[in-house]
Amino acid sequence: MSDPVLSLRDFRVSFPTLNGTVQAVRGVDLDVGQGEMVGVVGESGSGKSVTFLGLMGLLPKTTIIEGSAKIGGDELVGRSSKEMRPVRGQRIAMIFQDPLSALNPVHKIGRQIVEMIRAHQDMSKGDANKRAVELLDIVGIPQPDQRAMQYPHEFSGGMRQRVMIAMAIANEPDVLIADEPTTALDVTVQAQILEVMQRIQHELNTAIVLITHDLGVVARVVDRVQVMYAGRAVERGTVDGLFKHSIHPYTRGLMESIPALGRERLVPIPGSPPNMLQPPPGCAFAPRCAHARPICTAEIPELRPFGAGETACVRADELAEEYTNV
């Protein structure tokens, strides 16, 4: 892989609250290459969204962000919100789960896109308007010139998400972060949106980070996957490698709990995610893990190469054997 566009090292996010500090993200590494779509998978509370909101500087001011996050070699951690401005929208753009509330209800669609363009490009209003219409066309909105003059409430859910995408790619960013972009949509519309995103990935060669909890979506569109649990990455690899040869018990647990054809009984993961005010010592998944041994609680396992990918389980070798024997 050539130099990654986006690169996180030991990235941490924590929130001071009245009851103590919530360690939402506890040291995440991630590399995203140009034109690559990386899936970040995890359940609620895994810190997957918070990582990227923190990266963009979109969390409350009291949030503590540590570690390193580089976009094309430029460090982002420690930047003031003013210093972040040239990055936001130009080098990294973001789309969100609920496209209705993410668009300002009192401004026309066209104007919201123009605002994005003119924030980073020296362009006349007229040109920016034309460009906005063009962008709407790219994401597959029919009659883009008329639609640009409408307000968000006049669009359907899927169309709104297309608008968000059009806005996000307005400045041809290096990285597009999509935070659960299809969760609020129906499946038939989800398919449309995923298609648009894939087209953008290939045509504009944009790196895309797709944050989702849906393994099906991941299997359909991404190239590489990173699985998160309790604020850390527990496993990562190519999409095929991960789906076929996952080692980490959490990843396997996630896959087994999905209803699938021919599976008589679903296998839930017992217990619930840990309290991030006091995460358990060692492997955060140990309290819910059927394969946990005392060694698991000794220290936080690091990601290390295993098979085709990387996994953060101290018992990876033993487990690999166990799995093949069964």
Added chain:
Amino acid sequence: MSEPVLEVTDLVKTFQVRRARGVRVEKASVQAVSGVSFKVDAGQTLGLVGESGSGKTTVGRCVLRLLEPSGGSIRFKGQELVGMHRNELRGLRKQMQIVFQDPYASLDPKRTVGAAIAEPFEIQGVAGDHGKMVGDLLELVGLAPDHAGRFPHEFSGGQRQRIGIARALALDPALIVLDEPVSALDVSIQAGVVNLLDDLQNELGVAYVFIAHDLAVVRHISDLVAVMYLGKLVELASAAEIYDRPAHPYTQALLSAVPEPDPEIERQRNRIVLEGEVPSPINPPSGCRFRTRCPKAQAICAEQEPLLVDESPGHAVACHFADATPVTVWQDGTFERPVG
């Protein structure tokens, strides 16, 4: 053969929409459900699937008469519910229950879990040691009896959903409407709740109407599956039939849109990507309601409404061009069907 627990015939529900658009009151009538019929036998699960605006939730509410049906018939164990007097209905409510989608909204935040589960006993005047009965129910759904004294906010989403199920089971019902009971839960938690529902059905012989948009879960839990689109039933068959030999173009598209958690299958699959989104139910398309998005639509679809007829025994479809023979769908969305 014994009579079905639930028999719904030609159910219609029309809403008079009075939306206050700021200052103006707008009136319109929306047919959220039009002419839906199905049967559920004891111990059976009917999966009701559809996208937003399909009317599946409305059907669920009408079945329990939480909403007043505008027409048709709902027979519960042979008794007609439509038009039944409130007081009479109250007695029947023992035998049919509902579990809701949002585990946060479905429990009264001000009352303990014990009080929530004991509420059915109080309302229906069931004698006995309520405390013990609540404890038993909590155990039945996989929680500890001493959880009864706690408040809902102390539980996670999955646990709350179990509490909701315990409340629904309290009166030993013959039918439970499950309205998207797992869609708000994480997948690892969801599996446990689905298993619980499975076990309870085997143990208690209760019938379910399982409303969901997640086709994978529906396939797992249902015996029969009914697919709805814009207030109409478009296909009704056994789960195996629907998933293996979908005959309605909408069902086919829906199934093809659901991503499979397997990259290899995903790459090989041919997809039907539907154009556009579900039209407004205030002004549904003429004829077949799906025709505006249907890849097979012809002139007749706009003129004539297709009826729900048996395509093969036990497999009903409402389409002029219903065809359950395996289709080949090319990447560009065109179909190819074996001739003959």
Added chain:
Amino acid sequence: MARFVLRRLLWAIPTLLLVTFLVYIAIRIGTNPSEAYQRSNPRANEAKIREYEELNNLTGSYLKGYWGWLTDFVKGLFDGGESWQRSIKGRRPVWPEMKDAMANSLRLGLAASFVGITVGLGLGIFAALRPGSMRDTSVNTGAFIAFSIPPYVSAVLLQLLFAVMWSRWFGHTLLPTSGVYPPGHQGFDLWLMLKHMILPVFVVAIQIIAVYARYMRASLLEVLNSDYMRTARSKGISERRVLMTHAVRNSMIPVVTVAAIDIGGILGGLIITERVFSYPGMGDFFLTAFGNGDFPQLMPFMVVIVTCVIMFNLLADVSYAWLDPRIRLD
């Protein structure tokens, strides 16, 4: 939009008729005309009282009486108040006096609303931008305190301070505390007039400031937490632009609605303040008329008030639609 306004204006007519009818009944019963007339004209005889009642349409059935009053009132609209009955006290014509009172009140009300709304909104924005900070707490608490002081209390305290204590301490008065001009003044004098307005405007404005600062603060806080603010920030535009183009406009929507409906609050504050400062406005006019049970004065006053309320309600709807494209009026 135009059609909506037209329709609402047409609707305003029956509303106006209904409300004034109710007001007519309430005042006819409430003032007890014959007693009121006797109080104002101690030497009046039975015949005089009856004549007064007849002239003012205070006899017979309510509907008939109301109709009589209404025809007189409408006629008066076209002949400069000639057809209106004369005041119960001194038989003065009502219109010229009311006209002056309206002008005076309008001046006071506009000045106070302008000061109050701009300062209030400004403070609300100022506070909401740093939620939980010292400045937020002080604006919020300050607004709460100001809100808990009834206008007549602040008016009396200011009078005490400026009229009495100031001259006792420094030997001269700083600000006049009553009237529009000093007693005996003739003609127009802008500076004197403004000087007389300072204290009353201050009293009314303080109440408006307190209310609007809190509305604006709450509304803006709500908007600042919304998803589209996050989107706006993610675009990389300046924080100033984020606030001006996204936050403030959106948070104005509920505030404007409240503002137009709150006209009653401002009018109420005016009435009280005018009385305390002996400012010859509508409030003074009303309280005097009410004290006298002056039916001929009270009815036109009530019509003005009811019209104001209805018109501002309409204004609220129109401005709401203008600010929020999700609302369509037609």
Added chain:
Amino acid sequence: MSQHQFVEGTLEYEHTHDGLDDVFAEGLTTDSMSPRQMARRRYFKHKGALISTVLMAIMVLFVLFSPITARYGVNEAIFKAEAGRPNSYLSPRSEAWFGTDDIGRDIYSRMIYGLKVSLIIGIAAALFATIVGVTVGSIAGLRGGRFDDLLMRVTDIFLAFPFLVALLVVRNFLGELDFLTPIVGERTSIRFIILLFVIFGWMGVARLVRGSVLALKEREFVEAARALGASNFRIVFRHLLPNSIGPILVALTNTVVAAIIGEATLSFFGFGPDAGSGDTSLGLLVSAAKGGVTAGFWWMVVFPCTLLCLVALCINFIGDGLRDATDPKLVHGG
């Protein structure tokens, strides 16, 4: 501006999704507290409310023990030692801490008696108004339809009216209705004043309760109760009212303040309760202050006015604390 508008003006909140829901969704509510305990904790965190509660408690104690705390009787004048003439317009001193009024009565003592009457008016009016408001509001919220429309229309117009004008017109109108007199007394009686503020107070409560019921009745736990066969009565009393207790309490405090200040307003303009009965109220004291202004008897103005504002402020703060404590937005995530 009247207190009335404030009840109305409370901006409606809507729960918005914030990016942190994800973080706080699971596993954070480890503290095992009942909703009531949480509300109490939040209430005590509100400094203004806490201080106000203490101040109010002290004031109420002063009123309850008025024979001891007040140094003189209501109408007892402090007489000059020699000639037996009343000691009018004394400035504050040891015999009369807050000075005396025009006929030599101790202002400090009169403030305690006045506060008693004002509190009685405020609390009684608010209680009755709340009962009426809750009843009407929950019926309107549950039934909806025409009744609801009518209620909203009528309260809209009423609330937009200048408070004082409406108050005075209604006061005189009711005062002339002879059949009411046996029940509520003359228009200068305390009972009449209370009636007046019940009439003006219930609307704010009704609107709040209606809004709360409308929001709650769509909630699934209410639907669950209905699915179990619960009667409307049970749904209202077991689910809807306990869950809207917050807005109801806030409305109640608002009405208390509105009635106390309203009484003072009426008194100030000479339409208040009758002082002749050997009683007084804060309003009458403030009204009497007018006489002290031009002569510079500042104590007649400053003390009663301060007490009136202080009472209003304290109750307003208590209401604000209650709003914070019961705000459903804050219930989750602690």
